[in-house]
Amino acid sequence: MAFSGSLVHSGDGEVVVCHIGMNTEIGHIVTLTKEADTVMTPMRRELQRFITIISAIAICLGTIFFIISVATGKGAMTSLVFAIGIIVANVPEGLLPTVTMALTMASKRMSKNNALVKNLESVETLGSTTVICTDKTGTLTQNRISVHQIVTPNKVFAFGSGDAVPGSEIKHLRRIMALNNNATLNSSGGYSGDSTEAALLTCVRDMEDIEDLSGFTRISEKPFSSATKYMITVCSKADGSFEAYLKGAPEIVLSKCDKMRISGETVEMGDEGREWFRTTLTSMAGRGERCLGLAYRAVDVADEIEEEEYIFKGIVGMLDPPRPEVPEALLKVKGAGVRVFMLTGDFGLTAREFLIICRNFCAGESTAPFDFVSPLPTYLYPIHSTIATDIGLITKDQFHSETDEDDEGDEKNGDDKEKGERVKTDIEEGCLPLSRVVEGTELEEMSEDSLSEILDIKELVFARISPAQKLQIVKLSKQKARSSVTVTGDGVNDAPALKNADMGVAMGIMGTDVAKEAANMVLMDDNFATIVKAIEEGRTIFANIKKFVAYVLTSNVPEITPFIAYVLLAIPLPLTVVLILAIDLGTDIVPSLGLGAEKAETDVMCVPPRKKTERLLTRNMLGMSYGIVGMTQAISGFTSYFIVLFKGGWVWGQELPASDPVYRTAITAFFASIIICQISDVLICRTRRQSIFSVGIFSNKLIFVGIATELGLLFLITYVPIFQTFFGTARLHWWHYLLSVPYAVAIIIGDELRRFFVRRGNKFVLRW
Numbered sequence: 001m002a003f004s005g006s007l008v009h010s011g012d013g014e015v016v017v018c019h020i021g022m023n024t025e026i027g028h029i030v031t032l033t034k035e036a037d038t039v040m041t042p043m044r045r046e047l048q049r050f051i052t053i054i055s056a057i058a059i060c061l062g063t064i065f066f067i068i069s070v071a072t073g074k075g076a077m078t079s080l081v082f083a084i085g086i087i088v089a090n091v092p093e094g095l096l097p098t099v100t101m102a103l104t105m106a107s108k109r110m111s112k113n114n115a116l117v118k119n120l121e122s123v124e125t126l127g128s129t130t131v132i133c134t135d136k137t138g139t140l141t142q143n144r145i146s147v148h149q150i151v152t153p154n155k156v157f158a159f160g161s162g163d164a165v166p167g168s169e170i171k172h173l174r175r176i177m178a179l180n181n182n183a184t185l186n187s188s189g190g191y192s193g194d195s196t197e198a199a200l201l202t203c204v205r206d207m208e209d210i211e212d213l214s215g216f217t218r219i220s221e222k223p224f225s226s227a228t229k230y231m232i233t234v235c236s237k238a239d240g241s242f243e244a245y246l247k248g249a250p251e252i253v254l255s256k257c258d259k260m261r262i263s264g265e266t267v268e269m270g271d272e273g274r275e276w277f278r279t280t281l282t283s284m285a286g287r288g289e290r291c292l293g294l295a296y297r298a299v300d301v302a303d304e305i306e307e308e309e310y311i312f313k314g315i316v317g318m319l320d321p322p323r324p325e326v327p328e329a330l331l332k333v334k335g336a337g338v339r340v341f342m343l344t345g346d347f348g349l350t351a352r353e354f355l356i357i358c359r360n361f362c363a364g365e366s367t368a369p370f371d372f373v374s375p376l377p378t379y380l381y382p383i384h385s386t387i388a389t390d391i392g393l394i395t396k397d398q399f400h401s402e403t404d405e406d407d408e409g410d411e412k413n414g415d416d417k418e419k420g421e422r423v424k425t426d427i428e429e430g431c432l433p434l435s436r437v438v439e440g441t442e443l444e445e446m447s448e449d450s451l452s453e454i455l456d457i458k459e460l461v462f463a464r465i466s467p468a469q470k471l472q473i474v475k476l477s478k479q480k481a482r483s484s485v486t487v488t489g490d491g492v493n494d495a496p497a498l499k500n501a502d503m504g505v506a507m508g509i510m511g512t513d514v515a516k517e518a519a520n521m522v523l524m525d526d527n528f529a530t531i532v533k534a535i536e537e538g539r540t541i542f543a544n545i546k547k548f549v550a551y552v553l554t555s556n557v558p559e560i561t562p563f564i565a566y567v568l569l570a571i572p573l574p575l576t577v578v579l580i581l582a583i584d585l586g587t588d589i590v591p592s593l594g595l596g597a598e599k600a601e602t603d604v605m606c607v608p609p610r611k612k613t614e615r616l617l618t619r620n621m622l623g624m625s626y627g628i629v630g631m632t633q634a635i636s637g638f639t640s641y642f643i644v645l646f647k648g649g650w651v652w653g654q655e656l657p658a659s660d661p662v663y664r665t666a667i668t669a670f671f672a673s674i675i676i677c678q679i680s681d682v683l684i685c686r687t688r689r690q691s692i693f694s695v696g697i698f699s700n701k702l703i704f705v706g707i708a709t710e711l712g713l714l715f716l717i718t719y720v721p722i723f724q725t726f727f728g729t730a731r732l733h734w735w736h737y738l739l740s741v742p743y744a745v746a747i748i749i750g751d752e753l754r755r756f757f758v759r760r761g762n763k764f765v766l767r768w
Helices: 025-035 042-071 076-090 095-112 122-128 167-179 195-206 250-255 271-285 326-335 348-362 402-406 411-428 440-444 448-454 467-479 492-500 513-518 528-554 556-568 577-587 589-596 619-647 661-684 701-719 721-727 734-738 741-759 763-767
Strands: 115-117 131-134 146-152 155-158 217-222 230-236 242-248 257-262 265-268 290-299 310-319 339-344 399-401 435-439 459-463 485-489 503-507 521-523
Touching: 042 076, 042 095, 042 122, 042 528, 042 556, 076 556, 076 577, 095 115, 095 122, 095 528, 095 589, 115 528, 122 503, 122 528, 131 467, 131 528, 146 167, 146 195, 146 271, 167 195, 167 242, 167 290, 167 310, 195 290, 195 310, 242 250, 250 257, 250 271, 250 290, 250 310, 271 290, 271 310, 326 339, 326 528, 339 467, 435 440, 440 459, 440 467, 448 467, 459 467, 467 485, 467 492, 485 492, 485 528, 492 503, 492 513, 503 513, 521 528, 528 556, 528 589, 528 619, 528 661, 556 577, 556 619, 556 661, 577 589, 577 661, 577 701, 577 721, 589 661, 589 701, 619 661, 619 741, 661 701, 661 734, 661 741, 701 721
Parallel strands: 131 339, 131 485, 257 310, 339 459, 399 435, 435 459, 485 503, 503 521
Antiparallel strands: 115 521, 146 155, 146 310, 217 230, 230 242, 242 290, 257 265, 290 310
16 A cells, blocks of 8 residues: 555556545544644743733732822822832833743754754743653664674674675575665765665675675566565576575564575474574564564576565664663653653564663663573563663663563573563552553553553553554643653654644654654754753753743832832832833843853752643742842832932921932932842842852853943943933932942842752741
């Protein structure tokens, strides 16, 4: 069956159209993709919630004090201006541009690490990821498949060890590999055609002492298909005779053979030969090798393709090695509390052992080929698991698969079988194993509740799954409590899962345009380790935005309290609306950008992912920003304000016009006090747990650019006549600035003490 959009590589034939449009397989995938709901990013949800809460607080305070102002005898217009002032003071006008700039800077940093972000809000989404559903080929592996060894009933030919393999010793195997092949190699080292066939051709080319194949001519061919899983070619030899070559899935090739070649002799394929085949194939698959069976036979008529009575020659084992940086990346991701599921089309045994090799590599253990003498325990390896154990995704010896129940027992493996039965019993009794491989056929028969239970297992490999099954896994993972799912994919069939995931990640090199369009991020190097870097960046962004929110909220208190004091205490307004805007849109912007560019704290990848219930605006943050730091700034401002007024001869209850020099000096002193305290505030907001001295006070240059900007605007507003006229300010003397310095120092010392107790797990401080 050919799918719509398929390209014919070679040959000719008649095609019968069965379905068109949305009824084709591609159409079904398009339908799944279109049915996917638009996923709102965690960042957008939190920003909407934050804006809603702050807006509600601002409107409520503005309304309440408008009523109080009118009730105390002030005019409606004066009260309205006053209410607008409170609303303006509460709303962080610089929030959205600062968040946008912070996300833009983060996406730029990620692009330098080969991660191209299509949606700015998606930068943070990776930081909340709890589950990564990744494919194997090209992402966890190098996508450079090569022949590792050729195993015959009496000898093993190893490749890549540095020893030359004489082609004359395996001439029939070499013929099958070269003549049953549609790939071509070019002089530049590249190839066209299937990567597996190209690996076979490369192996043949690298052999020494091989005879010339120019005397062979292909006569006919039965091409490989996913349904038959084998390929047959018939070639004429130089002497005029014909030979058929068979290549394909080892078990399929074996079923078409009645003889085998041993030590130059052709013998019957008996029980002993089949047992050798079973143990050898299990052992090779257990090392993560992709296996192909090879066979041949003589034919009399070239036009007829025989499919029986072949002579079995051997098994070719090929490896696609894991990327060297993947084991360490997986170790880092696991340390961060993120689970990684492998969703692959490979055999489960191959996938599992791949992950073990990477784990051993990370632990400093050898990844050299295993000894061939004894086969792997059959209970331990269902056919879909090798790659996963090699890189550390699945823990060896703590693994289960339903296909274990289908493995045939063997007397000589009694101990292994007993161990396997104990594993199965634990599962039947409801004790979840640490690791499991789930086959696509098993998934088809599984209920949603059963799959939901399996998704609680720590280490999972899903093998031989369809696009619909991948989508099912993603949707159910998202429904699990506190789960944010990231999915990688490169094919058209991955598009539904990519679009449904909280974060879809497409491959930039091997990925299709459809996958890239459905994804939120594209990996330009197709490397899993890049995702880990992006997760760290995402966590840093969320932490930095929380720091920014805490920073801007503190200035709300010294901006609001002057209006409240103006109404309740009958004093001249200590801070004008235009000066509030100067703080929110002027002095606060650049320091906020500096917080957005703050580097990650050292423990950012040592803590679990944040829960979906964790908020950007929390009770602790409001208490700290409004109740402690904000009130300290407000007290500092009122201290400076009243000292200037009383020193200028003002008495309580006296009204002052806006042009009065004493009044203008007093509001300028209040404004300067906020700026000076905000400098301390931006310094303490740089870290949430670590001391600012441990991260380096001068490590973030943008912070100090922001501080310089604050001081520059303060100078302009205070001393430049045109700014004095616009903002209604006056010149300050040096001692005016000193009035707020003790409060700024107190803010730094107090927060250093808070972080000291936080690092030591003080429950009271952590709670409040």
